[in-house]
Amino acid sequence: MRLSEHRYSTVRSxxxxxxxxxxxxxxxxxxxxxxxxxxxxxxxxxxxxxxxxVVLIQIVGESRGLDVERSGVVFTDAVKKAPLGLxxxxxxxxxxxxxxxxxxxxxxxxxxxxxxxxLNPVARAGPxxxxxxxxxxxxxxxxxVRGQKLPLFSAAGLPAKEIAAGILEHARGAGxxxxxxxxxxxxxxxxxxxxxxxxxxxxxxxxxxxxxxxDPVVERLLAPRFGLTVAEYLAFEHGRDVLVLITDMTxxxxxxxxxxxxxxxxxxxxxxxxxxxxxxxxLYERAARIKDLPGSVTLLPVVTMPDDDITHPIPDxxxxxxEGQIVLSRELHQRGIFPPVxxxxxxxxxxxxxxxxxxxxxxxxxxANAIYAHYARGRDLRRLEAIVGRDGMNATDTRLLDFAxxxxxxxxxxxxxxxxxxxxxxxxxxxxGRFELTLS
Amino acid sequence: MSGRIIGISGPTVSVEAAGLKLxxxxxxxxxxxxxxxxxxERSRAIVQVYEGTRxxxxxxxVQPTGTELTVRLGPGLLGRMxxxxxxxxxxxxxxxxxxxxxxxxxxxxxxxxxWHDWPVRVPRPYRTKVSTLEPLITGQRAIDFLFPLAKGGxxxxxxxxxxxxxxLEQSIAKFGDVDVVVYVxxxxxxxxxxxxxxxxxxxxxxxxxxxxxxxxxxxxNTSNMPVAAREASIYTAxxxxxxxxxxxxxVLLLADSLSRWAEALREISSALEEMxxxxxxxxxxxxxxxxxxxxxxxxxxxxxxIGSLTLMLSVSxxxxxxxxxxxxxxxxxxxxxxxxxxxxxxxxxFPAIDWFRSFSLYESGIVGHFDRRIAADWSTRRQQVRTxxxxxxxxxxxxxxxxxxxxxxADRHVMDVAEQIRRRFLMQNAYTEDAYSPPEHxxxxxxxxxxxxx
Numbered sequence: 001m002r003l004s005e006h007r008y009s010t011v012r013s014x015x016x017x018x019x020x021x022x023x024x025x026x027x028x029x030x031x032x033x034x035x036x037x038x039x040x041x042x043x044x045x046x047x048x049x050x051x052x053x054v055v056l057i058q059i060v061g062e063s064r065g066l067d068v069e070r071s072g073v074v075f076t077d078a079v080k081k082a083p084l085g086l087x088x089x090x091x092x093x094x095x096x097x098x099x100x101x102x103x104x105x106x107x108x109x110x111x112x113x114x115x116x117x118x119l120n121p122v123a124r125a126g127p128x129x130x131x132x133x134x135x136x137x138x139x140x141x142x143x144x145v146r147g148q149k150l151p152l153f154s155a156a157g158l159p160a161k162e163i164a165a166g167i168l169e170h171a172r173g174a175g176x177x178x179x180x181x182x183x184x185x186x187x188x189x190x191x192x193x194x195x196x197x198x199x200x201x202x203x204x205x206x207x208x209x210x211x212x213x214x215d216p217v218v219e220r221l222l223a224p225r226f227g228l229t230v231a232e233y234l235a236f237e238h239g240r241d242v243l244v245l246i247t248d249m250t251x252x253x254x255x256x257x258x259x260x261x262x263x264x265x266x267x268x269x270x271x272x273x274x275x276x277x278x279x280x281x282x283l284y285e286r287a288a289r290i291k292d293l294p295g296s297v298t299l300l301p302v303v304t305m306p307d308d309d310i311t312h313p314i315p316d317x318x319x320x321x322x323e324g325q326i327v328l329s330r331e332l333h334q335r336g337i338f339p340p341v342x343x344x345x346x347x348x349x350x351x352x353x354x355x356x357x358x359x360x361x362x363x364x365x366x367x368a369n370a371i372y373a374h375y376a377r378g379r380d381l382r383r384l385e386a387i388v389g390r391d392g393m394n395a396t397d398t399r400l401l402d403f404a405x406x407x408x409x410x411x412x413x414x415x416x417x418x419x420x421x422x423x424x425x426x427x428x429x430x431x432x433g434r435f436e437l438t439l440s
Numbered sequence: 441m442s443g444r445i446i447g448i449s450g451p452t453v454s455v456e457a458a459g460l461k462l463x464x465x466x467x468x469x470x471x472x473x474x475x476x477x478x479x480x481e482r483s484r485a486i487v488q489v490y491e492g493t494r495x496x497x498x499x500x501x502v503q504p505t506g507t508e509l510t511v512r513l514g515p516g517l518l519g520r521m522x523x524x525x526x527x528x529x530x531x532x533x534x535x536x537x538x539x540x541x542x543x544x545x546x547x548x549x550x551x552x553x554x555w556h557d558w559p560v561r562v563p564r565p566y567r568t569k570v571s572t573l574e575p576l577i578t579g580q581r582a583i584d585f586l587f588p589l590a591k592g593g594x595x596x597x598x599x600x601x602x603x604x605x606x607x608l609e610q611s612i613a614k615f616g617d618v619d620v621v622v623y624v625x626x627x628x629x630x631x632x633x634x635x636x637x638x639x640x641x642x643x644x645x646x647x648x649x650x651x652x653x654x655x656x657x658x659x660x661n662t663s664n665m666p667v668a669a670r671e672a673s674i675y676t677a678x679x680x681x682x683x684x685x686x687x688x689x690x691v692l693l694l695a696d697s698l699s700r701w702a703e704a705l706r707e708i709s710s711a712l713e714e715m716x717x718x719x720x721x722x723x724x725x726x727x728x729x730x731x732x733x734x735x736x737x738x739x740x741x742x743x744x745x746i747g748s749l750t751l752m753l754s755v756s757x758x759x760x761x762x763x764x765x766x767x768x769x770x771x772x773x774x775x776x777x778x779x780x781x782x783x784x785x786x787x788x789x790f791p792a793i794d795w796f797r798s799f800s801l802y803e804s805g806i807v808g809h810f811d812r813r814i815a816a817d818w819s820t821r822r823q824q825v826r827t828x829x830x831x832x833x834x835x836x837x838x839x840x841x842x843x844x845x846x847x848x849x850a851d852r853h854v855m856d857v858a859e860q861i862r863r864r865f866l867m868q869n870a871y872t873e874d875a876y877s878p879p880e881h882x883x884x885x886x887x888x889x890x891x892x893x894x
Contacts, residue, residue: 026499029448050498051447051454079495115494116539118665121625122521122529123538124634147631236538266710268720269758275450275707277627277700281663285630290538311759319601320756321663323631344786347602350631352871369788376787388843397844 006075014066016262017059017218019045021073024055030079030115033057036072037065044096045073046080048263058259060096061216079115080222082229083108086238088207089179095211095219097226114225116232116286125289127323130354131178131243131298134170134418135163136411137341138326138348140428141368145354146173146241147289149299151249153315153327155308160328161191162416163339164245164302165198170418171243178243178298179205179234183227185220186213186251195247205240213251220255228286228297235295242295244287247302253280253314269313277317284321310345323349337413344376360421366439367428371407374437378404403435443502445469446484450711451668453487455502460485463508463561469500471543474525476509476672479712488708490525490669491542507557511676512548513683514555518620519653521637522548524661524673526680540665560675564682566739566747573805574738576692576750579615579876580608582778582793582866585822585886587800588807589776591618591690592738592748595800596698596770599780600760603792607870608780609694609754610636611791614643614652615876618750619689624677625660627670627700633660646876657681663700671704678735681749688745692752693736698729699756702766718765719758726769733773776800789867795829814879821886825861832858860889 012020019035027047035043035057043063049056057073059066082097087106094100127145144150154160171178182199184192192212199206207230209223224246234240246252253272260273268274287299301322305315308330319325324347332340348354355364378400385393385401393401411428419427432439443457445468453468453475460466460477468475468489473496475487487502511526521529527545535546549555558564576591578584589595599605606628613621613636625633636658643652657680661673674695681693695701702725709722717723738748753774757764760782771777777799784792800806810818831854839847844855865886868874877885 026497028495028497030494031497049447049449051449113494115492117492117542118540118662119630120529120533120536120538120540121630121633121660121662122637123533124630126635126638127631266716266720268706274703274710274720275667277703278663278667278707281627285662285664288630293538311761313758316601316759321629323629324602345602349602350635353635372788380787384840384843387841388846392843392845394845 007072008075009070009072011066011068011071011073012054014063014068014071017063017216017259018048018262019057019059019063019066019071019073021055021057023053024075025053027055027075028077028079032076032078032080034074034076035059035066036074038067038070039065041065056263058218060218060222079113081111082114082226083111084230084233085109088230089205090207092208092210093226095209095215095223095226097209100210112229112233114222114229116225116229116282118285119288119290123291125291126353127289127350128353128359129173130360130421132170132172132421133167134420135167135339135341136414136419136424136427137339137343137346139419139421140411140424141343141371142324142326142346142348143351143354143360144298144348145350146296146298147287148348148350149284149287149301149322150348151301151303151318151322151325153303153305153310153325155305155328155330158328158330158333158340159338160302160304161194161247163328164247164300165195166339166416166418167300168243168245169198169202173241177204179240180207181227181231181234181242181244182206182208183224183244183246184208184210184212185223185246185248186211186255187247188213217255217258220252221259224252224283228283231297232286235297236290236293239294242297243300244297245300245302246283248304249301249318250304250306250314272313276313277320280317281321284318332408332412335408337408338415339412341412343372343412344379361425363429363439364425367425367432370432370437370439371411371428374400374432374435375404375407378407399435403431403437406431406435442504445496445498445500445502448493448496448498451489451493451666451708452478452711453489453493453496454484455487456484457502457504460504463559465505465507465509467503467505469496469502471496473542478708486712488668488671489666490672491666508559508561509672510557510559511679512555512557513680514549516549517657517680517683518655519651519657521658521660522676523665524626524659524669524676526659526676529660558679558683560672560679563735564679564686566686566741567744568740569737570740570746572738573802573809575806575809577617577879578612579878580611580791581868581877581882581885582791582795584877584879585882586795586826587776587778587793587798588803588810589750589752589800590802590806591750592736593775593802594733594736594751594753594773595776595778596753596755596767596774597778597780597793598755598757598762598767598770599785599792600757600782603780603782603785604790605754605756605780606632606696608791609696609752611870611875612692612752613656613694614640615646616692617647618692620655620657620681620684620691622657622659622677622681622684622691622693624673624693624695625658625662626673626695626697627661627663627704628696630662630664633662667704667707670700671708674698674701674732678732678749682735685739685747685749686741688741688747690748690750692750695751695753697754697756698770699766721765725765726772729769730773775802789862790870791868793866795826795866796833810879815883818883821883821890824890825886828854828858828861857889860892861886865889
């Protein structure tokens with residue numbers, strides 16, 4: 001413990017969101033610093049690296065106007081913490097936890113570190129309860145489970161936000177409605193306005209952290225950590241089921257890359273830092289249920305695949321951490337199917353634990369397996385049809401072709417109307433019956 | 441004798457302390473974090489810290505311990521769950537609650553003469569390696585029949601995400617015919633580990649009827665746990681595995697995933713500002729992997745017993761691209777490759793083992809075992825199946841152009857049988873009774889399919 005604040009005016013260099021300060025005595029890793037601008041403004045920063053007396057600081061917010069001669073840095077001896085309290089509900093904050101809704105800051109019950117210590121794997125409760133999202137392609141075939149992290153893999157121009165907003169609005173679990181933590185990262189104002197509208201419609205308790213495209217890049221790295229810290233508080237201290245929507249993780253990763261490059265770190269694939277996997281894991285793995293505690297944190301990140309490429313490092317590393325993915329398809333979107341979920345590359349790893357008798361319905365697994373098998377065959381046969389034409393195919397094959405079409409038009413496509421789990425399963429079963437396809 | 445912290449960068453800390461030795465374990469800071477000296481310079485030492493360095497302050501004390509990073513060996517390991525540094529997770533939960541705080545932890549097992557400590561990076565000694573080949577039955581038809589694995593062998597299974605690596609590893613951990621299983625969840629998902637732990641506690645071993653956990657040691661360092669401990673976790677696990685091998689047991693070590701270990705190595709190397717090799721991995725990646733693979737084998741122990749240690753390691757190639765450095769480095773050492781294919785996984789063909797690109801270098805030595813023990817024509821049948829699958833691939837290309845209707849009757853028949861082989865033989869549902877297929881059953885099933893053809 002230091003007895004007082006330490007103030008230094010030994011700034012050595014400033015580059016983008018980073019400053020180096022020299023001759024610092026005993027800085028703390030992750031320590032919060034207050035930065036005094038020459039014009040009297042104050043900013044905040046965090047210690048990223050210590051090398052003898054030289055300390056690298058990442059500035060949160062605007063770095064314009066800093067200089068080497070007159071700027072000052074005050075070390076606070078504390079690491080970044082988030083204020084917590086039930087009054088956080090219903091509020092809107094920016095990426096440094098400052099209210100954006102014109103109301104004064106609430107009085108916190110306490111402060112807690114935003115880094116989030118890892119959950120002991122033996123304290124995790126196995127995921128089991130399904131969440132009804134209202135989307136047939138998810139509920140029927142890629143069921144979301146409480147405590148799961150399931151990203152939406154989208155691409156430029158695809159309606160990810162409409163789907164995400166629909167899920168926020170309609171998601172229901174066994175215990176009723178969810179509290180929602182919404183984290184906007186690098187969104188345009190237009191996108192944010194859309195979500196704001198949707199969030200008011202949910203009628204749930206909402207906490208929002210908004211970092212728009214114009215806002216500081218470093219806050220993009222903080223906002224999801226604030227969001228998750230609040231989500232864990234609501235879930236594990238107040239027993240709430242919390243749905244966390246983070247959009248767009250691609251902007252998060254680009255911010256990570258920007259800061260890493262400024263630090264002159266060695267770039268990995270496509271310039272993203274080598275620690276991006278661990279960094280993403282430190283966010284995604286906070287989705288959880290805990291043994292002997294009510295409440296859950298379920299995570300729905302939106303990832304925009306650059307150039308529709310699922311092997312791009314962002315969707316790739318995400319897919320290696322999350323428990324499956326919901327993949328949107330440009331082709332289905334162009335055919336007017338909404339939501340354009342391509343069920344073949346989509347996957348919910350925890351589905352097996354969330355469906356069946358007592359959870360959804362006894363025949364759920366059989367229906368899902370049958371739909372998958374027949375739809376996959378139908379999709380394969382489309383390539384054959386393109387070469388030999390429909391006339392060159394036998395009756396079994398043409399029936400599967402028609403089934404694949406009908407599945408996309410009638411089950412995947414549902415427009416803006418939510419469907420109940422029962423409705424999804426009934427329709428799927430009826431469709432299989434209509435094509436005389438058996439449950440496997 | 442103690443020193444102090446002079447620098448902190450990610451998972452590494454530089455310290456001023458006299459008399460430190462390379463790979464010596466040190467205690468870092470007021471929070472008493474565990475670290476290991478990874479580089480020595482004249483004026484400072486660099487320490488890889490196995491816990492989060494956030495909140496650590498320059499100037500805090502550093503305490504040398506005089507020993508290397510060790511694990512404690514002795515009774516009481518089986519049925520337990522440890523983190524990457526062999527700290528007991530259940531006790532940590534009892535003492536600290538659901539979240540893991542950095543700093544001290546209770547001892548792994550007990551204190552006393554029954555136990556001894558062994559440095560994790562040093563292979564345990566044995567009298568000699570022996571080269572007899574005995575099959576390790578996994579209960580997976582695609583492996584046992586097409587690409588059999590030997591006890592004491594090494595296998596890797598690379599596959600993109602969603603190809604079923606974890607599920608396959610867990611199936612083998614349940615059903616593999618070995619005495620002890622050491623399972624390392626290295627940088628993987630917490631929920632999956634929780635599921636596995638629950639399931640293993642409930643399941644019983646097929647052979648002994650005892651709870652499956654009684655023959656299992658779990659080492660788990662999920663992706664959000666400290667990265668340096670992830671690097672150490674596979675060594676912690678392999679050292680415990682060798683300890684059981686030295687008792688004349690057949691031991692299987694399953695690691696999921698080796699890529700996460702390699703990434704941890706890369707992260708630490710980058711924090712040390714080492715010159716990077718391919719894709720940013722340190723140039724010693726391949727030699728470290730080779731050393732690790734070399735810890736597998738069937739041995740005559742110091743007291744003359746025969747024990748074996750088999751390694752099965754999953755690899756998660758970035759972007760599903762098998763040309764990446766980790767897959768390629770593993771391929772130089774691995775005795776068997778089970779290549780998991782994304783296209784098969786999308787069609788829900790599990791296990792998604794690609795029958796054209798996978799191989800087993802043990803097959804010539806092992807197939808004979810099955811001929812003697814299960815059925816004399818095991819290897820003949822096996823060749824028949826491989827031929828049929830190859831014919832099918834060729835015919836499929838033709839059918840893409842002319843349609844199945846345009847094929848000759850005999851060729852259509854080949855395609856039908858091959859489809860039966862794929863659907864009823866190679867596919868195996870891990871959630872049903874079929875999750876384990878003993879060799880007798882595997883044989884009967886393939887004979888049924890092949891003979892129905894005539």
